[in-house]
Amino acid sequence: MKKKYTRIWALVLFLMLTGCGTKQVSYEEEKSSRQGDGEISQEESAGTTLVETLGVEEEWKERVSLDGGDTFHIAAEVSVPDVPKMSLMEVSEYYYTSEDKKRVAEYFLDEGSIQVNLEMVPTKENIAAKVQEWEKALEKLQEEGLEEQITIAKSEKKKQESLLNEAPKADEIDLSPGDYNEDYFKGSIEGKEYTLDFDINEEEYISQWILSATTDAQKEFNETGAEWWTPGKASDNKCTLTEEEAEQKAVQICEELGITGMAPVRVKAVQWGDQKENNGYYIVLGRENAGVVMEPITYFTENEMHYRNTEFGGKTTYEQEIIDIGMNDKGIFWMRYSGILSVDKEGTEVKLLSFDQIKEAFRKEINSKDITWNGLEANNLDLIYFRFMDENQSGKYTYVPVWRLTPYEMESGMGSGAAQWSCIFINAIDGSPVDIDEVGGTYYINPEVLLYPE
Numbered sequence: 001m002k003k004k005y006t007r008i009w010a011l012v013l014f015l016m017l018t019g020c021g022t023k024q025v026s027y028e029e030e031k032s033s034r035q036g037d038g039e040i041s042q043e044e045s046a047g048t049t050l051v052e053t054l055g056v057e058e059e060w061k062e063r064v065s066l067d068g069g070d071t072f073h074i075a076a077e078v079s080v081p082d083v084p085k086m087s088l089m090e091v092s093e094y095y096y097t098s099e100d101k102k103r104v105a106e107y108f109l110d111e112g113s114i115q116v117n118l119e120m121v122p123t124k125e126n127i128a129a130k131v132q133e134w135e136k137a138l139e140k141l142q143e144e145g146l147e148e149q150i151t152i153a154k155s156e157k158k159k160q161e162s163l164l165n166e167a168p169k170a171d172e173i174d175l176s177p178g179d180y181n182e183d184y185f186k187g188s189i190e191g192k193e194y195t196l197d198f199d200i201n202e203e204e205y206i207s208q209w210i211l212s213a214t215t216d217a218q219k220e221f222n223e224t225g226a227e228w229w230t231p232g233k234a235s236d237n238k239c240t241l242t243e244e245e246a247e248q249k250a251v252q253i254c255e256e257l258g259i260t261g262m263a264p265v266r267v268k269a270v271q272w273g274d275q276k277e278n279n280g281y282y283i284v285l286g287r288e289n290a291g292v293v294m295e296p297i298t299y300f301t302e303n304e305m306h307y308r309n310t311e312f313g314g315k316t317t318y319e320q321e322i323i324d325i326g327m328n329d330k331g332i333f334w335m336r337y338s339g340i341l342s343v344d345k346e347g348t349e350v351k352l353l354s355f356d357q358i359k360e361a362f363r364k365e366i367n368s369k370d371i372t373w374n375g376l377e378a379n380n381l382d383l384i385y386f387r388f389m390d391e392n393q394s395g396k397y398t399y400v401p402v403w404r405l406t407p408y409e410m411e412s413g414m415g416s417g418a419a420q421w422s423c424i425f426i427n428a429i430d431g432s433p434v435d436i437d438e439v440g441g442t443y444y445i446n447p448e449v450l451l452y453p454e
Contacts, residue, residue: 050080050383056355060381064366072366076381076405081292086385086401086428088348089289091341093318093395095207096200098180105177105196107257108211108332109187115175117195120184122163123170130160137451152312153451159310189331192217204309205318208338221280221333226273229280229326229333234269237278239328243267246281250325253335254285261343262323263288265295270326280328287321289346289399294385296322296339297410299423299436307447318395320387341397350401352428358403361431365424368433373407373422380406383428388439401428 050056056078064072105114134157141150177185183198193214199206219225247264254262262285269278286294298320319339326334386402405424425434
């Protein structure tokens with residue numbers, strides 16, 4: 001059913017999804033000129049940087065003695081946003097309507113080329129094919145004796161079988177986009193074939209869309225004819241666009257789609273297939289708040305594999321917001337908008353604890369945790385925004401300033417991620433430890449990606 005490029009990207013994408021947990025966030029704005037208990041008034045910090053007002057050092061070097069007799073070594077480079085203050089941002093889950101789908105499809109795809117992509121619609125024929133895929137998966141898993149995976153595969157097969165009765169037949173589907181009630185479309189851009197897939201399911205907390213050139217069309221973006229691409233690190237690039245031009249184009253596309261407030265987080269060159277040369281750019285964008293861009297980073301849960309939307313993995317928590325775009329001078333060959341959000345309120349100024357207070361909070365947390373990092377070393381400390389879920393309002397979240405201590409530098413976007421057990425988080429406002437499994441770090445994977453046989 002799915003083409004080769006779809007399988008490749010499914011594996012990459014589901015390794016990047018994050019969600020959010022359940023913890024209420026409520027901070028009162030205090031605009032007092034009094035500075036007590038080491039708190040920093042944002043009014044007092046106006047016109048200066050957080051580095052100055054919080055007393056942040058370029059590097060934190062310290063050895064923390066652990067109860068078991070080991071020593072935790074901190075030699076961390078400290079990264080702080082170059083802004084005078086940080087503010088809360090309140091956001092809500094947003095699920096695309098038919099009108100939204102129509103707007104995106106007609107923005108990208110040539111007039112008159114848009115059709116329902118019957119290959120992806122859950123028709124009787126396609127669901128039956130999925131059932132057969134699960135049967136093959138079961139045979140393979142049973143041969144290997146993987147009991148947990150066998151149980152999951154049986155459950156997924158049963159779920160697909162339950163959909164067969166209500167599913168329409170392929171010849172009952174109107175191929176014209178009509179009112180855009182379907183989720184899968186295809187069309188062309190300047191003669192190149194594309195698919196546009198919407199995954200919008202409020203009950204399962206999924207909200208994303210993906211535009212992708214088909215396998216054949218991707219060959220037109222690179223002279224080697226490679227069928228897939230990956231972010232590269234080499235400096236030479238056959239694409240005539242500069243990095244700055246690619247970034248500007250990515251932001252322009254977002255704004256023309258009505259997606260405002262997004263800014264580039266990372267740009268990498270693109271390598272095609274097994275080739276070493278670069279031809280294009282991969283741009284990751286995150287939401288900007290008071291001059292700071294939210295980094296879309298995956299946090300994996302500890303010693304668990306949560307299968308998304310199965311009876312074994314529970315409901316998938318809402319995805320981390322991210323936009324990523326692949327382009328070169330021949331156009332866009334990939335774009336994804338995942339974890340779609342609407343902004344409810346921004347600019348609520350907050351007071352942050354001093355750097356000395358934050359260090360003391362980390363010392364306490366390090367002593368209270370069973371640290372298993374290799375070498376017991378911390379090399380990076382960053383002040384970032386982290387998304388907290390409001391336990392009293394479903395679908396509501398707040399971005400909050402948080403300090404993150406890690407053994408290595410983290411990157412946002414494709415091919416990157418972080419283990420929950422390799423991060424220590426401290427709330428920058430009240431100094432409390434942050435359990436990201438509760439407030440925003442749960443990782444899920446589609447069981448098809450791991451359990452379908454090749």
